[in-house]
Amino acid sequence: MYAILDIETTGGKFNEEGITEIAIYKYDGHEVVDQFISLVNPERDIQPFVVNLTGINSNMLRNAPKFYEVAKRIIEITEDTILVAHNADFDYRILCTEFRRLGYEYERPSLCTVELSKNLIPGQVSYSLGKLVRSLGIPVTDRHRASGDAIATVKLFKLLLDKDTTKSIIQKSIRLNPKKQLEPKHIDIIESLPSITGVYYIHNSEGNIIYIGKSNNIKKRINQHFTNTNHKSKRIQLHVASVTYEATGSELVALLKESEEIKRNKPIYNRALRRTVFTHALYSFKDENKYINLKIDIADGRKHPITTFSNRQSGKSFMEKAVEEYGLCQKLTGIYKTKNSCFNYDIKSCKGACIQKELPETYNQRVTQLIDKNSYKNKNMVIIDKGRDIDERSAILIENGVFKGLGFFNLNYQINNMDVLASIITPMENNRDTQHIIQSYLRRNKKVKRIVFDKI
Incomplete structure (x- = not known):
């Protein structure tokens, strides 16, 4: 069974592209038995040359589903299939990148109709999809649209199957994504590991830690280390002697422990990932009319941000949701560049702070609510999350806006006083990385319990 696909993207820097359409x-091998076609909101800008090429623009995608909304359907329709695409390396890379952004490792065997065509139909002037199918008398409509190109690829692939009389070339062309034979040593290590959330430590024969990581499924993640073929994985496979782990239950605890343990132990194969990457931050300032303005800007270590983001697009998405949730002005949040009223005021969903029709005191109250919710500056609180067992919870302590450490407690105990907190908290370092980890996690997991104290 084959899944023949075509993807249109936003263009842009390598591995930063987003999908705009997929078919x-x-x-x-005989007929199409299922199909899935959809525009996709990439949540990022489309390069002008791509708009001209495909005709797909941002207005068309405003109400289109985002990738996470179609991801399950893509997994289902491609389950137990071989992916087929014209220049399969590109389409497969884009698909894997989008799934990786969701924290899912997408793996399928693949076939490239460019390579198959060069083997089965040699001597063509061009192997670009448009020129190739035309030279073979295959009709193509909606060129540079996912559905049109995918249908053309179906017809081309059917022709290639017919031409491959021995079936030997197609079999040899199947690319099985990193799944090499495991050494017995590696199998024994994997068998001993649990499928739980926690931090894992890879040791060499001398017991030294050579790599530290965190995962929501330690067994699966170690298996990936042992089967991947990139340079770092090969080095780990060569030197690993054992793997130990620490269960955390909570992903937040795992992230914080991973960050601190890497800084403390400085494992040789963690060098490329030493800092949590956050490129942008949310800042606030008062303008000449005394309105609090919000701005997403490049992270600056000399300033004190409200919260931080992994990239500009993440910050922009946050701000757009905040404008809607708190009734903020597009102009005063940097979303709508204008010297006059913002677009939302024109459609009566902004109360007019952009043209001083709403009093700054009233407007600033809503901005302050947003700031308070997304910053723990000067706050005393405990974040309560999952524990390692069903009757346990984890506690992350914030004192006067500073991350102090974390611990675990049994549900039979109440952590509402300093004595109990002092007994369960393991002190940890507060830094920009821990602040980013905590704030990002709280944004993603809005239902996580927080206990706020007047004073600890």
Whole structure:
């Protein structure tokens, strides 16, 4: 069974592209038995040359589903299939990148119709999809749109199957994504590991830690280390002697422990990932009319941000949601560049702070609510999350806006006083990385319990 697909993207820097349209035709070697076609909101800008090429613009995608909304359907329609695409390396890379952003490792065997065509139909002037199918008399409509190109690829692939009389070239062309034979040593290590959330430590024969990581499924993650073929994984596979782990239950605890343990132990194969990457931050300032303005800007260590983001797009998405949730002005949040009223005021969903029609005191109250919710500056609180067992919870202590450490407690105990907190908290370092980890986690997990204290 084959999943023949085509993807249109935003263009842009390598591995920063987003999908704008996807078409998948499930093909059993004789006919199409299922299909999935959808525009996709990439949540990022589309390069002008791509708009001209495909005709797909941002207005068309405003109400389109985002990738996470179609991800399950893509997994289902491509389950137990071989992916087929014209220049499969590109489409497969884009698909894997989008799934990786969701924390999911997407793996499928693949076939490239460019390579197959060069083997089965040699001597063509061009192997670009448009020129190739035209030279073979295959009709193509909606060129540079996912559905049109995918249908053309279906027809091309059917022709290639017919031409491959021995079936030997197609079999040899199947690329099985990193799944090499495991050494017995590696199998024994994997068998001993649990499928739980925690931090893992990879040791060499001398017991030294050579790599530290965190995962929501330690067994699966170690298996990936042992089967991947990139340079770092190969080095780990060569030197690993054992793997130990520490269960955390909570992903937040795992992230914080991973960050601190790496800084403390400085494992040789963690060098490329030493800092949590956050490129942008949310700042506030008062303008000449005494309105609190919000701005997403490049993170500056000399300033004190309200919260931080992994990239500009993440910050922009946060701000757009905040404008809607708190009734903020697009102009005063940097979303709508204008010297006059913002767009939302024109459609009566902004109360007019942009043109001083709403009093700054009233407007600033809502901005302050947003700031208070997304910053723990000067706050005393405990974040309560999952524990390692069903009757346990984890506690992350923030004192006067400073991360102090974390611990675990049994549900039979109440952590509402300093004595109990002091007994369960393991002190940890407060730094920009821990602040980013905590704030990002709280944004993603709004239902996580927080106990706020007047004074600890």
